[in-house]
Amino acid sequence: MFSSRLLLLRSTASLASRSLCTDGVTGRGRAPDMIEVRNRLRDIVGASTNWSDHKQAMAERVSLSSMLAKSQQELPARSMKDSYLEVHLPLGSEPQLREKYLTFHNTVRFGRILEDLDSLGVLISYSHTYNPVLKRSPLSIVTALVDKIDMRQHVVYPDCDIKFTGHVTWVGRTSIEATMHMLQYRDGVYAPVLDATFVMVARDPENKRAAFVNPLKPDGAEEETIYQQGEANKSRRVELSTASLLKVAPAHEEREIVHSLFLNTLDTKTVSFRSRVLPPNSVWMEDAKLKGLEICHPQERNIFNRIFGGFLMRKAYELGWANACSFGGCRPNLVAVDDILFQRPVEIGSLLLLSSQVCYTQENYIQVRVHSEVFDPLTRQHNTTNVFHFTFKSDRDVPNITPRTYGESMLYLDGKRHFNQTVEK
Numbered sequence: 001m002f003s004s005r006l007l008l009l010r011s012t013a014s015l016a017s018r019s020l021c022t023d024g025v026t027g028r029g030r031a032p033d034m035i036e037v038r039n040r041l042r043d044i045v046g047a048s049t050n051w052s053d054h055k056q057a058m059a060e061r062v063s064l065s066s067m068l069a070k071s072q073q074e075l076p077a078r079s080m081k082d083s084y085l086e087v088h089l090p091l092g093s094e095p096q097l098r099e100k101y102l103t104f105h106n107t108v109r110f111g112r113i114l115e116d117l118d119s120l121g122v123l124i125s126y127s128h129t130y131n132p133v134l135k136r137s138p139l140s141i142v143t144a145l146v147d148k149i150d151m152r153q154h155v156v157y158p159d160c161d162i163k164f165t166g167h168v169t170w171v172g173r174t175s176i177e178a179t180m181h182m183l184q185y186r187d188g189v190y191a192p193v194l195d196a197t198f199v200m201v202a203r204d205p206e207n208k209r210a211a212f213v214n215p216l217k218p219d220g221a222e223e224e225t226i227y228q229q230g231e232a233n234k235s236r237r238v239e240l241s242t243a244s245l246l247k248v249a250p251a252h253e254e255r256e257i258v259h260s261l262f263l264n265t266l267d268t269k270t271v272s273f274r275s276r277v278l279p280p281n282s283v284w285m286e287d288a289k290l291k292g293l294e295i296c297h298p299q300e301r302n303i304f305n306r307i308f309g310g311f312l313m314r315k316a317y318e319l320g321w322a323n324a325c326s327f328g329g330c331r332p333n334l335v336a337v338d339d340i341l342f343q344r345p346v347e348i349g350s351l352l353l354l355s356s357q358v359c360y361t362q363e364n365y366i367q368v369r370v371h372s373e374v375f376d377p378l379t380r381q382h383n384t385t386n387v388f389h390f391t392f393k394s395d396r397d398v399p400n401i402t403p404r405t406y407g408e409s410m411l412y413l414d415g416k417r418h419f420n421q422t423v424e425k
Contacts, residue, residue, distance in 0.1 A: 034087065045137060045303050068204060074212075077214060077216065079223070080226065082130075083178075087165075088162070088164075089116065092159050105331070108157070108158050111314030111318050114310055115310030117164070121200060122142070125202075139204075140304055142201060143342055145339070147233060150196075150422075152195065153191070162185075162193075164181070164182050169226050170234065171213060175199060178197070250413055254416075257412075258403075281400060282399055283327070283400070284402055285358070290322055297348070306345040306347060312352075312386055315352075316354060317390065329396070336390075338389050343387075352375075356370045364393055364394045365398075366394060366398055367418060372387075
């Protein structure tokens with residue numbers, strides 16, 4: 001991650017004039033803002049800002065299928081510099097923009113930052129696959145996973161300009177890893193705020209099957225190191241998926257933890273497995289939930305006529321933050337986001353059910369898991385769409401979270417795993 005930052009900052013001078021590219025969307029020598037990022041994405045896929053026109057535009061994309069590469073070998077290799085982008089968020093120099101990002105406590109809404117990172121990650125991926133011969137891209141590039149977001153500072157000021165930088169750092173056959181950094185201008189310099197790694201997948205124009213993307217060719221030893229980190233990230237994701245508690249039993253030391261938690265809740269006055277007592281300074285896991293519901297309106301759609309992934313992340317984060325705030329008794333700071341998996345798209349008109357759960361605590365840290373699902377009121381079916389993991393830090397020590405059932409114990413162990421990954425970075 002550190003070497004990636006060096007590459008981005010070193011490349012800024014030579015690539016800043018390129019900005020969103022050389023097609024005249026933005027003025028030369030001026031970094032674009034988020035409005036231009038989203039306008040550029042609409043241009044790339046031929047989307048419309050009008051709801052009725054947008055549906056027709058998406059139907060017309062079917063004809064672009066013939067432009068898809070039949071193998072990755074047909075596509076020219078790209079370098080990391082080809083996808084480099086720098087985007088400004090002028091909160092300091094444009095006060096009229098500030099209100100959209102402002103919280104009641106005069107800080108920046110991190111949910112809005114998640115939306116911006118999602119849009120930027122998609123545009124970075126389109127920059128990597130850019131074909132000057134084609135007026136519109138036949139690829140439908142969507143977010144598959146937020147691998148990790150690490151906070152480098154907890155305070156984001158609402159009256160100081162923000163700069164996002166990023167580029168592609170690893171490529172598979174149909175997937176792309178984009179690494180992004182957020183910096184804020186204060187005291188005369190841009191200071192790092194966060195590092196983020198997103199994984200995108202390319203689909204056909206109808207978003208039904210995978211599509212090939214341009215290979216990535218590292219240029220020099222530094223880029224090779226960054227690329228190898230991307231390979232390591234992929235291996236780590238595969239390993240974590242294989243060891244998921246939804247697939248395999250807990251490790252021996254984890255089973256010991258579960259049994260210890262169980263013993264600590266037994267009532268010493270009785271000899272019964274059923275009689276349970278909450279230990280001091282503890283909260284039953286079932287009492288540390290917070291739920292919400294969203295009706296998914298067309299206003300929140302993405303360029304492919306489905307609900308914008310950034311919107312889902314914002315709503316999940318805000319619910320998770322509220323739960324951590326309620327649990328800890330004070331306003332928590334975000335430490336990290338990791339392993340946000342987009343399992344299926346959310347259609348417009350869906351009823352989106354969000355459920356946040358404090359699943360692990362340690363000293364003043366709170367690990368929150370948010371589960372989202374769509375509910376069809378006609379068929380009464382529930383389908384999981386996303387799972388989110390957030391690590392928060394409170395100003396004071398928080399109660400211990402205590403599971404009562406085996407399922408809650410698995411949530412506890414899963415939360416502990418995510419927390420350990422965060423603190424070990």
